[in-house]
Amino acid sequence: MFLKNKGKILKKIDLKEINYGDLQNEVNSITTDREFWNEQEIFFKDESAKRTKEFQKYHMNDSKFQKHFSL
Amino acid sequence: MDTSYGIFKYDINVLGTYISYQTNTSLRSIKEKSQLVYLDNYLSLLKNENENIAFVYENEYIDRHYTEDYSLYYVRSFYNYRKTCSRIHFFKFLDDGNISCSESFDKALNNEETFINSDNYLGYIIIRPIPQVFLATVCLKTLSSEKRHFIKKQYDVSLFGIQLTIETIAFQEQDQILSACATTALWSFYHAHPYKNNLKLPSASNVTKSAYNESHSHYKEFPNKGLSIDMICTSLKNNNLEPEYFDLSDSSSTTTNLLKEYIYSYTSSKIPLIFGIEVRDSNNGTSKGLHAITVLGYALDDNSSKQDLISHKINKIYVHDDRFGPYLKMKFEDQALKVSINKPLPEANLKEFEDEIYIPDTIILGLYHKIRIPYIKIKNTCIDLKNGLNKFTQNNPRLETINLLIENIEWDIKLKLNNHVKQEILHGNNKDKKKYLLKSFPKYIWSSTAVINDTPVFELLFDATDIDHGNVFLDIISFNIAGDILEDLIRKYTKEYFANKTSTGVSTSNIDSYLWGIVSVIQKQQTFKENLSDLYGYLKIPKYIKDKELKNNMFIDSCDAILNRSSNSFSLDKNIDKNMQYIWVVDEDGFLRIGKEEIKENKKESKGHPTLTGGMPARVGGQLTFDTKNNIWIVDPFSGRYSSVYSEEDKFKFTSNAIKYLFEIYIGDNFKIKEVD
Numbered sequence: 001m002f003l004k005n006k007g008k009i010l011k012k013i014d015l016k017e018i019n020y021g022d023l024q025n026e027v028n029s030i031t032t033d034r035e036f037w038n039e040q041e042i043f044f045k046d047e048s049a050k051r052t053k054e055f056q057k058y059h060m061n062d063s064k065f066q067k068h069f070s071l
Numbered sequence: 072m073d074t075s076y077g078i079f080k081y082d083i084n085v086l087g088t089y090i091s092y093q094t095n096t097s098l099r100s101i102k103e104k105s106q107l108v109y110l111d112n113y114l115s116l117l118k119n120e121n122e123n124i125a126f127v128y129e130n131e132y133i134d135r136h137y138t139e140d141y142s143l144y145y146v147r148s149f150y151n152y153r154k155t156c157s158r159i160h161f162f163k164f165l166d167d168g169n170i171s172c173s174e175s176f177d178k179a180l181n182n183e184e185t186f187i188n189s190d191n192y193l194g195y196i197i198i199r200p201i202p203q204v205f206l207a208t209v210c211l212k213t214l215s216s217e218k219r220h221f222i223k224k225q226y227d228v229s230l231f232g233i234q235l236t237i238e239t240i241a242f243q244e245q246d247q248i249l250s251a252c253a254t255t256a257l258w259s260f261y262h263a264h265p266y267k268n269n270l271k272l273p274s275a276s277n278v279t280k281s282a283y284n285e286s287h288s289h290y291k292e293f294p295n296k297g298l299s300i301d302m303i304c305t306s307l308k309n310n311n312l313e314p315e316y317f318d319l320s321d322s323s324s325t326t327t328n329l330l331k332e333y334i335y336s337y338t339s340s341k342i343p344l345i346f347g348i349e350v351r352d353s354n355n356g357t358s359k360g361l362h363a364i365t366v367l368g369y370a371l372d373d374n375s376s377k378q379d380l381i382s383h384k385i386n387k388i389y390v391h392d393d394r395f396g397p398y399l400k401m402k403f404e405d406q407a408l409k410v411s412i413n414k415p416l417p418e419a420n421l422k423e424f425e426d427e428i429y430i431p432d433t434i435i436l437g438l439y440h441k442i443r444i445p446y447i448k449i450k451n452t453c454i455d456l457k458n459g460l461n462k463f464t465q466n467n468p469r470l471e472t473i474n475l476l477i478e479n480i481e482w483d484i485k486l487k488l489n490n491h492v493k494q495e496i497l498h499g500n501n502k503d504k505k506k507y508l509l510k511s512f513p514k515y516i517w518s519s520t521a522v523i524n525d526t527p528v529f530e531l532l533f534d535a536t537d538i539d540h541g542n543v544f545l546d547i548i549s550f551n552i553a554g555d556i557l558e559d560l561i562r563k564y565t566k567e568y569f570a571n572k573t574s575t576g577v578s579t580s581n582i583d584s585y586l587w588g589i590v591s592v593i594q595k596q597q598t599f600k601e602n603l604s605d606l607y608g609y610l611k612i613p614k615y616i617k618d619k620e621l622k623n624n625m626f627i628d629s630c631d632a633i634l635n636r637s638s639n640s641f642s643l644d645k646n647i648d649k650n651m652q653y654i655w656v657v658d659e660d661g662f663l664r665i666g667k668e669e670i671k672e673n674k675k676e677s678k679g680h681p682t683l684t685g686g687m688p689a690r691v692g693g694q695l696t697f698d699t700k701n702n703i704w705i706v707d708p709f710s711g712r713y714s715s716v717y718s719e720e721d722k723f724k725f726t727s728n729a730i731k732y733l734f735e736i737y738i739g740d741n742f743k744i745k746e747v748d
């Protein structure tokens with residue numbers, strides 16, 4: 001979502017113009033099935049694995065740990 | 072000098088001459104120092120056009136930090152360095168040409184009203200008697216603007232008995248002996264840190280010493296030639312803070328965004344950061360070396376387009392950089408930072424600074440040990456939640472508006488103290504304030520506020536002190552109707568998950584976010600007791616006890632039935648004696664207790680609701696009378712002991728629920744709530 005949004009023009013929404021009664025009905029009407037949740041669990045697991053790998057580059061290795069800040 | 076003070080209209084040459092005399096440094100060297108050029112520039116921004124600045128110097132000032140440094144090193148020099156410093160204070164004043172600074176100061180010393188007061192106070196500098204590197208402390212007022220966010224603390228100052236205060240963070244120039252850049256960055260970091268007491272802060276020499284342990288025995292401490300990341304972390308540890316560090320040398324837009332996120336989430340929480348950078352010449356890219364600075368604030372770009380995280384809108388940061396001065400403004404330019412000074416640096420040999428860029432290398436945090444949950448997992452949780460809700464509502468034209476709401480969410484992630492969260496709730500617009508204020512929260516809380524079009528809609532609270540594998544999620548607070556709808560959506564998401572989840576073989580416990588923690592906590596949030604409180608009101612002891620209700624210090628038992636537990640065959644007597652009436656309460660466990668009380672003209676004589684509960688807490692109660700004309704029982708909620716605290720609306724709600732779920736089910740007659748005019 002983070003990067004995907006960058007190339008996409010997002011429609012702005014005015015909070016004052018929303019019909020909240022309709023919105024509440026919309027929320028109440030949502031139904032899902034098991035397949036949806038299977039996909040969700042797998043999706044988040046994959047996203048997590050990707051992020052963990054990406055974040056590893058920010059971990060300091062021993063050689064960098066001895067760098068001196070001396071200016 | 073044989074006078075204890077002097078006061079002059081500010082002029083860089085006059086100030087420079089005084090410093091030159093006190094430090095045995097030539098005026099030329101002083102005026103060419105980047106720190107003095109920066110100071111001159113900075114002071115000019117602290118006054119209006121029609122104002123001028125006066126400075127007052129104290130010739131003999133005993134500075135604890137310099138005294139410690141002096142006793143450790145300078146005292147043993149052959150040259151007789153002074154053991155005291157001088158302190159210079161700055162005041163702004165409206166200059167109509169008639170104001171005499173010295174007369175004003177004389178009046179101030181006579182407790183008369185002059186411009187020498189806290190309102191006009193711009194701060195002070197402490198000059199150590201060491202040539203070239205004399206700025207021992209710089210405490211200058213911060214520039215005011217709603218767009219700039221700075222960490223600052225209050226410093227109390229006494230100028231010959233005149234009490235002054237200033238909000239800032241102290242800055243220090245390295246003396247190149249007891250401190251290099253990393254030491255001064257740490258020194259300012261400790262000054263800014265919310266968990267460090269200003270009276271117990273280490274001097275520069277002690278900061279340097281705290282960075283060395285047995286494994287650094289091959290390094291010479293003094294003269295100090297800089298600190299490594301390892302040493303900076305050692306100093307943090309020795310000052311009771313837990314270090315955390317990240318290598319940012321792999322320049323990319325993702326790295327720059329990560330840097331902005333850390334700066335935003337921690338400095339918003341008044342926690343400073345140490346920032347390691349590589350200084351490069353922007354013309355040829357050559358490296359000038361590694362440098363350490365203290366990050367103390369940021370500014371957001373108002374014209375920035377919508378971002379997933381508010382922190383990505385940072386376009387400037389404010390740092391204490393000992394090569395320049397306090398609250399130095401740095402602008403993000405692609406993946407680098409550029410020093411930004413309002414006026415150009417005039418001296419020829421300072422031009423090189425204008426061609427420099429700072430390349431991020433390392434970021435180091437020093438946190439209180441109980442802050443265990445890292446920022447990154449809170450960010451991931453917000454991303455996952457937004458993704459989850461997005462998928463939950465997409466591909467359905469009927470859900471287009473709610474999907475658009477989700478896509479417009481920008482996350483504002485900050486670390487907050489428990490009392491800050493509660494202060495915001497107390498003074499905010501959210502409903503159910505009491506529910507959140509009375510709830511027990513941990514000392515440190517990660518707060519993620521969902522913002523749509525600059526309007527906060529709801530806030531997620533996470534326990535920053537939890538263990539990594541805990542649920543971590545604490546609660547959700549809605550701020551308005553859009554927040555209510557999105558909160559309902561999150562609850563619906565949770566409900567659907569538990570209604571449909573199967574064992575997919577995919578573990579939900581090892582992901583790097585707390586999404587399933589949110590789902591799990593919301594599922595458990597409506598506990599049996601909370602449900603009972605929603606249905607029949609909260610538990611409370613009787614408001615008062617009558618002597619008549621006790622016998623031998625024991626409550627008289629008037630309870631005829633506890634419905635939903637043991638007396639399911641109970642029926643009410645419609646022909647009850649005229650001197651008697653039924654009373655009822657809903658007890659702690661949601662059981663309906665019914666008994667009889669004698670009707671007496673003097674109400675004090677009658678026994679009441681505590682005789683149904685044995686004096687124990689209950690939720691709501693009242694009386695029952697039979698309407699023979701309409702053949703219906705009338706239930707009222709007017710127990711003075713258990714119901715009087717509720718609003719009329721709540722009394723009606725709790726009694727209606729009692730009729731619906733208890734009276735009608737367990738007794739079976741017709742019941743209605745008593746109508747009140």
